[in-house]
Amino acid sequence: MMACVIGHQLRFYNSLGRRMEDFVPSADVTGLYSCGPTVYSFQHLGNMRPYVFADTLRRALRWKGIAVRHVVNITDVGHAVADSDTGEDKLEVAAAKERRSVEEIAAFYTKDYLDAMAALNVQPADVYPRASEYVPQMIELAARLEEKGYTYRLPSGLYFDTSKSPGYGTLGLLDLEGEREGARVEHVEGRKNKSDFALWRAEEPGRRRVMRWDSPWGWGAPGWHLECSVMSMELLGEHFDTHTGGIDHRELHHVNEIAQSEAYLGDGKPWVRYWLHNEFLQLNERKMAKSAGGAPRLADLVAAGYHPMAYRLFLLGGHYRSQLDFTTHAMDAAQATLRRLVTRVEPLRPLPVAQTLEQARALLPAADALLPDADALLPAAGALLPEDRRAAGYLDQIDEAIAADLATPRILAALQESLRDPEISVQGQRVIVAAADALLGLRLADLDAREVDQRRSAADLDAAERETIERLVAERTQARKEKDWGRADQIRAELDGLGVQVTDTSTGPVWELR
Numbered sequence: 461m462m463a464c465v466i467g468h469q470l471r472f473y474n475s476l477g478r479r480m481e482d483f484v485p486s487a488d489v490t491g492l493y494s495c496g497p498t499v500y501s502f503q504h505l506g507n508m509r510p511y512v513f514a515d516t517l518r519r520a521l522r523w524k525g526i527a528v529r530h531v532v533n534i535t536d537v538g539h540a541v542a543d544s545d546t547g548e549d550k551l552e553v554a555a556a557k558e559r560r561s562v563e564e565i566a567a568f569y570t571k572d573y574l575d576a577m578a579a580l581n582v583q584p585a586d587v588y589p590r591a592s593e594y595v596p597q598m599i600e601l602a603a604r605l606e607e608k609g610y611t612y613r614l615p616s617g618l619y620f621d622t623s624k625s626p627g628y629g630t631l632g633l634l635d636l637e638g639e640r641e642g643a644r645v646e647h648v649e650g651r652k653n654k655s656d657f658a659l660w661r662a663e664e665p666g667r668r669r670v671m672r673w674d675s676p677w678g679w680g681a682p683g684w685h686l687e688c689s690v691m692s693m694e695l696l697g698e699h700f701d702t703h704t705g706g707i708d709h710r711e712l713h714h715v716n717e718i719a720q721s722e723a724y725l726g727d728g729k730p731w732v733r734y735w736l737h738n739e740f741l742q743l744n745e746r747k748m749a750k751s752a753g754g755a756p757r758l759a760d761l762v763a764a765g766y767h768p769m770a771y772r773l774f775l776l777g778g779h780y781r782s783q784l785d786f787t788t789h790a791m792d793a794a795q796a797t798l799r800r801l802v803t804r805v806e807p808l809r810p811l812p813v814a815q816t817l818e819q820a821r822a823l824l825p826a827a828d829a830l831l832p833d834a835d836a837l838l839p840a841a842g843a844l845l846p847e848d849r850r851a852a853g854y855l856d857q858i859d860e861a862i863a864a865d866l867a868t869p870r871i872l873a874a875l876q877e878s879l880r881d882p883e884i885s886v887q888g889q890r891v892i893v894a895a896a897d898a899l900l901g902l903r904l905a906d907l908d909a910r911e912v913d914q915r916r917s918a919a920d921l922d923a924a925e926r927e928t929i930e931r932l933v934a935e936r937t938q939a940r941k942e943k944d945w946g947r948a949d950q951i952r953a954e955l956d957g958l959g960v961q962v963t964d965t966s967t968g969p970v971w972e973l974r
């Protein structure tokens with residue numbers, strides 16, 4: 461299907477094949493499925509990244525006028541401890557520990573997840589299907605796979621025979637001859653191939669599960685991978701365009717989703733065409749995976765005086781396929797950048813609506829003449845005001861950046877540059893801010909600078925922070941004394957990044973937190 465391309469062609473890095481590809485939707489409404497949270501504990505900061513990334517993808521599609529149906533599943537059954545095929549369910553373990561019912565646990569942590577999404581300005585999915593509500597369909601799919609000869613039974617359940625799946629492991633570039641049985645794959649008695657996985661996890665004799673269903677393979681619960689195949693096909697159709705998730709899903713969960721779905725469909729076509737994966741967030745050089753435990757949450761950041769939008773800005777300041785190091789210093793810098801952006805944007809409000817490139821261009825007469833290629837530049841552009849041409853240039857930079865595999869750091873850079881540009885028109889600036897924020901989602905249209913600044917007062921600083929600030933202020937005074945203005949400015953910028961404002965008075969410099 462040919463797409464009518466406006467501006468730069470949207471291109472994504474497809475994990476399937478590990479290469480950049482043009483994105484061409486297969487339907488009027490493109491289907492997007494994102495693996496959602498397992499709701500047995502609080503989501504930590506690392507868990508937020510896949511959803512801010514998927515939200516950015518949605519904004520990019522909207523920017524190009526592509527309608528989306530987005531499904532995010534809620535895993536409230538079937539996810540065993542340590543992502544294994546046997547053993548207890550994460551939800552049941554949490555319920556026993558917290559002395560609550562599994563339903564209470566699921567409801568409580570689902571709400572926590574959705575609250576965090578709202579705070580991060582992540583657009584709600586069209587549907588949040590719950591795994592526990594799709595078990596009959598999961599049994600049906602597993603039964604169909606058994607009929608087709610893709611499975612075998614063991615006392616511990618029904619297993620998918622990966623040797624029967626010709627393309628098994630393509631997505632993960634798995635080396636099946638080698639020893640790819642990593643730490644995440646436990647030993648299962650009787651399993652034919654190390655990569656085989658459970659479609660149904662049978663109840664162990666004498667150990668009655670809390671969440672249990674009757675099936676052709678006895679009482680038990682579905683395997684973890686089954687839910688995503690079932691719910692995505694049910695809600696988006698048998699084939700759909702895009703599937704996203706954290707990079708930890710690329711070698712196991714998504715590989716297994718593909719194997720069982722393609723075996724089920726049996727039409728020889730790839731089940732899903734585009735697979736996009738975000739990298740991890742690193743905390744003290746330790747990847748923040750779900751089971752890491754004790755990792756900071758969004759609520760912790762807010763309690764420390766950071767705005768949720770500062771965290772979103774921190775995430776978007778890195779490319780989704782790069783690992784990001786989470787540090788206090790990086791968060792301070794993000795908060796300071798957000799504060800500066802909001803302060804600078806406030807006088808430009810109200811902002812126009814520029815959610816799509818088409819809308820943005822319509823607000824900027826120069827854009828049509830300047831985009832998408834230089835050939836179209838003249839003669840119309842000759843008649844334009846130079847300041848309009850500058851705005852059109854920034855708009856092109858933003859469009860080029862989002863089209864190039866969602867290069868959010870470049871959008872941020874273009875936005876900041878446009879706000880510092882003395883030669884751009886005010887209307888041009890308004891359009892650029894509105895367009896950039898339609899993609900970044902930083903709430904630049906309505907965020908109050910005072911809301912951003914619920915920062916700690918100087919009295920809340922700990923000794924080390926106070927020491928750092930005092931040292932920098934002293935160094936700056938010294939640099940000024942030596943007339944080393946470059947160094948003095950550099951230190952001032954550093955202090956600015958920490959949210960510290962220095963004023964020079966007749967009795968010497970005075971600093972305060974802004």
Ligand SMILES: [Zn+2]
Nearest residue numbers: 495496688713
């Ligand atoms: Zn999934």
